[in-house]
Amino acid sequence: MELAGVGIDLGGTSIKMGVVTPEGEVIARNEFATPDGPARPAVAELARQVRQLINSTGLPAERIGSVGVGTPGILDPQKGIVRSASNLVGWVDVPLGDWLADALGRKTKVINDAHAAVMGEIRFGTARGIRDLVLLTLGTGVGGAVVVAGQVVVGNRGLAGELGHMRIEMSRPRPCGCGLFGCLEAYAGAKNILKRMHEALADDIQEISLLKEKSKTAPLTVEDLFWAANEGDGIMLGLVDETALALAAGIANLLHALNPKAVVLAGGVSRSPLLVEKVREYLPDLVLNPAYLEDFRLETSGLGPDAGLLGAAAAAMGLSG
Amino acid sequence: MELAGVGIDLGGTSIKMGVVTPEGEVIARNEFATPDGPARPAVAELARQVRQLINSTGLPAERIGSVGVGTPGILDPQKGIVRSASNLVGWVDVPLGDWLADALGRKTKVINDAHAAVMGEIRFGTARGIRDLVLLTLGTGVGGAVVVAGQVVVGNRGLAGELGHMRIEMSRPRPCGCGLFGCLEAYAGAKNILKRMHEALADDIQEISLLKEKSKTAPLTVEDLFWAANEGDGIMLGLVDETALALAAGIANLLHALNPKAVVLAGGVSRSPLLVEKVREYLPDLVLNPAYLEDFRLETSGLGPDAGLLGAAAAAMGLSG
Numbered sequence: 001m002e003l004a005g006v007g008i009d010l011g012g013t014s015i016k017m018g019v020v021t022p023e024g025e026v027i028a029r030n031e032f033a034t035p036d037g038p039a040r041p042a043v044a045e046l047a048r049q050v051r052q053l054i055n056s057t058g059l060p061a062e063r064i065g066s067v068g069v070g071t072p073g074i075l076d077p078q079k080g081i082v083r084s085a086s087n088l089v090g091w092v093d094v095p096l097g098d099w100l101a102d103a104l105g106r107k108t109k110v111i112n113d114a115h116a117a118v119m120g121e122i123r124f125g126t127a128r129g130i131r132d133l134v135l136l137t138l139g140t141g142v143g144g145a146v147v148v149a150g151q152v153v154v155g156n157r158g159l160a161g162e163l164g165h166m167r168i169e170m171s172r173p174r175p176c177g178c179g180l181f182g183c184l185e186a187y188a189g190a191k192n193i194l195k196r197m198h199e200a201l202a203d204d205i206q207e208i209s210l211l212k213e214k215s216k217t218a219p220l221t222v223e224d225l226f227w228a229a230n231e232g233d234g235i236m237l238g239l240v241d242e243t244a245l246a247l248a249a250g251i252a253n254l255l256h257a258l259n260p261k262a263v264v265l266a267g268g269v270s271r272s273p274l275l276v277e278k279v280r281e282y283l284p285d286l287v288l289n290p291a292y293l294e295d296f297r298l299e300t301s302g303l304g305p306d307a308g309l310l311g312a313a314a315a316a317m318g319l320s321g
Numbered sequence: 322m323e324l325a326g327v328g329i330d331l332g333g334t335s336i337k338m339g340v341v342t343p344e345g346e347v348i349a350r351n352e353f354a355t356p357d358g359p360a361r362p363a364v365a366e367l368a369r370q371v372r373q374l375i376n377s378t379g380l381p382a383e384r385i386g387s388v389g390v391g392t393p394g395i396l397d398p399q400k401g402i403v404r405s406a407s408n409l410v411g412w413v414d415v416p417l418g419d420w421l422a423d424a425l426g427r428k429t430k431v432i433n434d435a436h437a438a439v440m441g442e443i444r445f446g447t448a449r450g451i452r453d454l455v456l457l458t459l460g461t462g463v464g465g466a467v468v469v470a471g472q473v474v475v476g477n478r479g480l481a482g483e484l485g486h487m488r489i490e491m492s493r494p495r496p497c498g499c500g501l502f503g504c505l506e507a508y509a510g511a512k513n514i515l516k517r518m519h520e521a522l523a524d525d526i527q528e529i530s531l532l533k534e535k536s537k538t539a540p541l542t543v544e545d546l547f548w549a550a551n552e553g554d555g556i557m558l559g560l561v562d563e564t565a566l567a568l569a570a571g572i573a574n575l576l577h578a579l580n581p582k583a584v585v586l587a588g589g590v591s592r593s594p595l596l597v598e599k600v601r602e603y604l605p606d607l608v609l610n611p612a613y614l615e616d617f618r619l620e621t622s623g624l625g626p627d628a629g630l631l632g633a634a635a636a637a638m639g640l641s642g
Contacts, residue, residue: 132476151469153579153580155453157612159577159613165609168491170490171492172493246491253487256487257465257484257575258467258476259474259479260476288499291395295478
């Protein structure tokens with residue numbers, strides 16, 4: 001029997017990888033900067049790091065099974081091809097799965113990074129065993145993944161789960177980083193929250209906000225927003241409120257469409273208990289029927305930055321199990 | 322082998338039922354007004370009509386299998402219970418499945434009416450064989466159903482598919498009949514389209530609209546809207562445009578979340594080629610990536626008013642097959 005699988009979280013900035021047991025224990029781990037330049041040598045380096053990681057466990061190599069990779073961008077998950085990825089410059093139609101399989105002599109599985117994160121949640125996270133689930137990742141942008149009847153929804157072309165680009169505003173939409181308008185991400189993604197913070201502070205001519213001074217001397221962060229709101233800063237409380245309402249509206253849309261048993265919030269923006277509490281308060285006013293909130297949990301992820309590699313490993317172990 | 326199943330489309334106004342072959346041929350059909358009053362005698366009458374319908378085929382009763390019922394309201398599809406239904410007065414916690422099974426001596430399956438319609442589409446309609454599909458029913462209100470990997474998504478409590486109550490407007494939301502605000506139905510449901518027609522005509526002080534005269538003497542319909550828009554009525558064209566944009570935004574949200582291979586539009590409002598064409602024109606500007614529209618079809622339903630009973634029969638045949 002195989003003792004473990006390998007999970008890789010391939011990000012635009014860094015690559016995290018781990019050897020993971022079927023119980024979700026990470027028995028060896030490595031993180032390094034994503035290699036710049038063409039894809040072929042980058043994947044060769046990735047394979048080298050995987051071999052080294054497997055060696056570092058001291059386990060017989062044959063007791064460690066398949067390799068799962070969660071990657072950003074547009075994929076062909078069936079063929080393991082990265083079609084394009086805005087965060088991986090020069091990666092166009094890269095047969096990542098085949099290249100890794102050839103270099104390592106192991107089965108590989110390439111999945112979307114958000115799909116990997118949700119697999120981590122249902123296999124190892126607070127949502128363990130939940131068969132109908134939505135994950136919303138609230139980072140710089142907003143991503144997500146949908147699980148129906150225990151299976152991650154990938155869709156016809158592997159493009160499902162772009163929940164951050166659900167449009168929630170038509171008449172006065174804010175621009176989103178993606179080029180569209182009125183997306184959930186334009187209200188609940190960290191980059192856009194920061195933009196709204198700066199706008200609000202520019203309007204704060206009476207210098208009421210606790211962040212007015214800092215904004216003149218240092219870059220603001222979303223953590224500043226939550227700190228100031230917790231201190232009772234009215235302007236920042238208003239922004240948290242607006243963000244929570246947008247999120248709650250997006251979540252209500254997902255409840256109506258899919259009636260999940262849980263929605264899990266992950267990513268930096270989800271780490272504000274104030275925000276999450278406000279989302280919980282808004283939800284009852286935004287659902288068609290109270291039954292959507294019965295036997296339902298809104299949770300934050302407990303897996304943190306390991307979610308991606310854990311989920312990629314879960315996908316790999318699914319291959320070999 | 323069973324030759325056919327029975328499908329029932331239980332509506333608030335009328336009940337349609339049919340004996341349906343596995344190929345989707347309706348070999349006997351009946352339609353009658355939904356009985357008023359308490360549920361028990363209404364279900365007894367339903368059973369009597371099913372027996373009569375089966376007899377009318379002249380087939381041996383044992384060659385006709387299970388009975389499927391598509392019903393409105395909040396259900397417990399596992400137990401076959403209608404929890405509540407605003408269109409079926411007095412139906413509270415009605416064990417419809419058990420009552421019918423007892424009365425008929427046949428297996429029964431009770432499903433949501435929109436879930437029945439989508440089963441009709443994937444089994445017998447233009448979407449036959451498509452495994453990732455969204456149905457939007459554009460009637461008085463807007464309903465829907467989602468199919469993922471060939472299975473209708475029912476969700477944790479059977480409440481999935483309320484696509485009409487996807488919120489697409491936050492800052493200036495129109496009220497929806499459901500009590501919420503800014504729902505897709507508030508823009509694309511016939512009742513709300515009519516409301517907007519009346520508002521637009523009230524604003525039409527120069528009497529430009531072709532419908533201005535008629536609106537003073539006769540009740541307007543959505544067919545009037547489409548007629549006038551086709552004649553080039555600028556005010557009505559504006560309304561069709563607004564409706565198409567709302568629909569396209571809702572569809573784009575569903576593409577991003579689920580990446581289906583097809584979206585099927587059904588119901589009266591979908592029978593305007595002008596509207597459907599405008600939705601098609603808007604979609605490319607509203608998706609995150611052109612890949613969502615590759616290998617994708619936006620279609621109108623070919624099943625018409627039989628979709629519900631055909632899908633209920635398909636669900637029933639799934640039971641016995």
